Amino acid sequence: MKFALPALLAPDRQADRVVPPSGFTAQLTLFTAAAMAFLAVFALALSLASGRLADRWASALAGTATIRISAPPEQLDTQVAAVLALLATTPGIDTARALDTEEQRALLEPWFGPDLPVEALPLPRLIELTEARPGYDSEGLRLRLAAEAPGAVLDDHTRWRRPMAQAAERLRLLGALSLILIAGSTAAMITLAANSALSANLPVIRVLRLVGAKDAYIVRAFVRRFTLRALSGAAIGTVLAMTLVALLPRADEAGAFLTGLGFQGFGWLLPLLLPPVVAVLAFAATRAAAFRTLKGLT
Amino acid sequence: MIAFENVGFNYGGGELLSDVTLRLAPGSFHFLTGPSGAGKSTFLKLAYAELRPTAGRVSIFDRDARMMTRDDVALSRRRIGVVHQDCQFLDHLPLVTNVALPLTVASRAGDAQDLTALLDWVGLGKLADALPPQLSGGERQRAALARAIIMSPDVVLADEPTGNLDWDMSLRLLTLLVELNRMGKTILIATHDMNLIRQAKSQLAARVLRIQNRRVQLAGADL
Incomplete structure (x- = not known):
């Protein structure tokens, strides 16, 4: 048969x-x-x-993170310097740099236009960091940031990356x-x-x-x-x-x-x-x- | 060859055949007669396992028909040539291909060398390429006979083979069947044509069976 x-x-x-x-x-x-x-x-x-x-979405957002520092204006530069120093001694961090005013203006331009007086606004400062392989301990970094710069918040893009990757996967x-x-x-x-x-x-x-x-x-x-x-x-x-x-x-x-x-x-x-x-x-x-x-x- | 032991059959209503016991011996020639609707075609269908008995046992080449697989049935039909009243051809194929069909389905198409001789024997040599709808009733019956015997079967069953034929053509077909019997084939013809039966009995020792009151009996001397 x-x-x-x-x-x-x-x-x-x-x-x-x-x-x-x-x-x-x-x-x-x-x-x-x-x-x-x-x-x-x-x-x-x-x-x-x-x-x-x-x-592509996953790789575009993976490997980078942002630290947002919100502090009274007189403490802002101090905390930025402290965070940069901390990052320089953190294993798994490749580069770290603070965004300057022009870069922050460019980020806000799509929403507020080119004439936004960034200098006059109490905006948080942003530090962009890139990971070295095999990456850093994000929980450990958060604890150290809380100790060294209480106004610093680590955003490792997980919040953005996950739903986008999920959408593409679906x-x-x-x-x-x-x-x-x-x-x-x-x-x-x-x-x-x-x-x-x-x-x-x-x-x-x-x-x-x-x-x-x-x-x-x-x-x-x-x-x-x-x-x-x-x-x-x-x-x-x-x-x-x-x-x-x-x-x-x-x-x-x-x-x-x-x-x-x-x-x-x-x-x-x-x-x-x-x-x-x-x-x-x-x-x-x-x-x-x-x-x-x-x-x-x- | 084919044996019926206390066979009964019904189509779901009343019993059509009851307590039929019969054995078709090798080389025998039987007629099966009886009124229309008596069960002649049903008897033949039981003999080639198109139907299974509802009681008793039908043995085909010493195998219980009810125990046969579908492949067993197919193989047994290669040893039983069947001639239907309506012939049942594949109308899209020429006569020669229809006649050779049993060889084709048995993957023995290469054995079809004697086809011309066979078609000549049944008087259809010149119609080899004709399509079945182009043939007359008599030609179709003879073609059906040629197809039934092309595998050199042990048994030939014919269901009203002369039903649509005139007397001359009926005699011609009978002559072919008698010739086959003399070659050693077992023949069973279901017919209600008494003249055909008398003609056959004048040529050979044929047994005549009659279906009466659901039973198969040996017919008396009235024939």
Whole structure:
């Protein structure tokens, strides 16, 4: 009752001729496989792009931290100097520097405009630090800051990084979920097409059983046809979608935050797995449908 | 070959066949007769395991039909040639391919060298490439017979094979079946054509069975 997928794909003219060609189900299978592969390429691209985005956000915010010092104006410079001295002796800190007035003005400009009198405002001072590998002990640094400069607060960007990484991770999961749904829909639609073809060919199946055909022979005739159609359709859909993905404008050129929906490097090879995966789905779905149908016949 | 032991069968309502005991010996020639709806076709279907008995036991080549797997049934049908009244062809394939179908499904298509001789034997040599819908009733019946014997089966079962044929064509088909029997094949023909039975009995020692009151009995001397 068993037969292997590679053997199935070997040409068998006799078995092919036994089942009459069925135009409608042939086109339906071809179209379904092509459409689903097309959508799967985009879902795959979305999933991969989300992964890159998550990595990029994480790496952009990782490795840096900010210390905000709020103190009465007369103590501000003292505490800044104390913090810088403390950082200079803290293991795991690569560089540390206090932002000057112009830099703070530039940070606030998007919200308050260019004419903000930064000097006249009681703004906290900011110290930007970069980590050395393998990083510093943030809890230990917080305790030391509390002792040396009570107005200093360490912000290691965890508050920002975590939700952004989570959002990108969920986007990646959404892409993976879409792929699973597409696979399920493909199997369901090919099953429907196979059931339709099997029902239309019941008289043929009865004749084959009558003259001594084993179930495996009959199943092979249908499964081979649907598997090859699904493989062809998926190949068409994949090539079409990959072409369109390649023609998408590159977001990097516009300086956008997104890295673009395209594939990168070996990522271009992943969509090429879709046609064989769709063929395997079609093989399994048609085989199950054919054996189910034959079970009802003597 | 094929044996019925106290076989009963019903389609879910009343019993159609009851307590049927019969053995088709190798090389025998049987007619099965009875009124329409008596159960002749059902009897044949039990004989080639399209139906399973609801009581008793049908043995096909010494195997209990109820214990046979689907593959066992398929293999047994390669040793039983069946001729249906409606012939049952694959209409999209030419006659020669239809006749060779049992060899094709048995992956023995290479054994089909004598196809031309076989088609000539049933008088269809010139119609090898015709599609089944293009054939007359008699031609279809003879083609069905050719398909039934291409695997050189041990048993040939024919269900009303002359039902749609004129007398000359019926005689021609009977002659073919008699020839097969002389080659050692076991033949069972379900028919209500008494003239055909009388004609056959004039040529060979055929047993005539009659389905009456749900039972299969040996027919009397009225034939």
